[in-house]
Amino acid sequence: MKFFKGKKQSRGSERQPESLGQDKDSAGQRPGDKHKTEDVFGIITTEKPGFFEADQFRVLRTKLFFPASGKRPRSIAVTGAEVGEGKSFIAANLAVCAAQNVDDRQTLLIDCDMRLPTIHRMFGFEDGPGLSDYLSGEIPLSAVLRKPPADKLTILPGGRLPDNPSELLSSTKMSLLLQEVQSRYEDRYIIIDLPSPRLIAEAELVVRQVDCVIIVVSYGQTLTSHVNELIDIIGKDRISGIVFNRFDTSMHSSLYRMYKKFIRRK
Ligand SMILES: Nc1ncnc2c1ncn2[C@@H]1O[C@H](COP(=O)(O)OP(=O)(O)OP(=O)(O)O)[C@@H](O)[C@H]1O
Ligand SMILES: [Mg+2]
DSSP states (O other), rough: OOOOOOOOOOTOOOOOSSSSOOOOOOTTTTTTTTTSSSSOHHHHHHHHSTTTTHHHHHHHHHHHHHHHOOOOOOOEEEEESSSSHHHHHHHHHHHHHHSSSSSEEEEEEEEEOOOSHHHHHHHHHOOOOOOOHHHHTTHHHHHHOBBBSSTTTEEOOOOOOOOSSHHHHTTTTHHHHHHHHHOOOOTTEEEEEEETTOOOTTHHHHHSSSSEEEEEEEEESSSSHHHHHHHHHOOOEEEEEEEEEOOOOOOHHHHHHHHHHHHHHH
């Protein structure tokens, strides 16, 4: 399924013969991947609401939360097979879009990447306490939640880098937190920015505790074999779809602008 077509980014190379990606080391890492904290692509759903790309998030929201068949999920994990595909970008924009719904549902966005949390920065918050600090038992949950300007949205940032992120992610406290936020707040969407279960084994435990998963693929970069490995780890039945990020949308965008002009003239 192709839900989202983000802007093409120039850090990728040409498509390789045996893969959809470029050369990486065994962990699936590319040179220059530890970048992200500086050039954040942003919350385009609020910064550029009229753009084609922002509209794709609304399409994604509809497909996920109003499925033609099946049950409406409340908790969604956004993950990927490698690093840097745009998981946080997709999770953050999807959360903003979910919060912009017409019903009264609140949205909670949880950054489960305790090694390199970025969600809070996307919303302009300084580094500070978050999930890791709550799970370490140092701070109550209410003290680490953040309210960005977006209506009906709450963020649980990743927190300060702990010594034991894997243990925290697989802790009973983490499971209880997921159970509690899902059962206590019936009228809430929960979106989880989750590191790859292919690279961080404990992330699989989170996957098992949510209603569904979406996989972010960086178009032309992510290796097909890595995506297949991830699908085997997660299980097809838990996956709601694949989001192709960094797809070149220039053609679609100009058609979209023409379409919008046409609609305005009518
Ligand atoms: N569609 C896009 N177009 C342009 N830049 C993008 C796009 N999606 C993401 N980016 C940028 O690419 C970088 C990586 O994105 P992001 O941090 O969302 O990836 P990630 O999968 O969460 O990374 P990690 O595996 O480290 O958690 C960021 O600088 C982000 O702003
Ligand atoms: Mg991330």
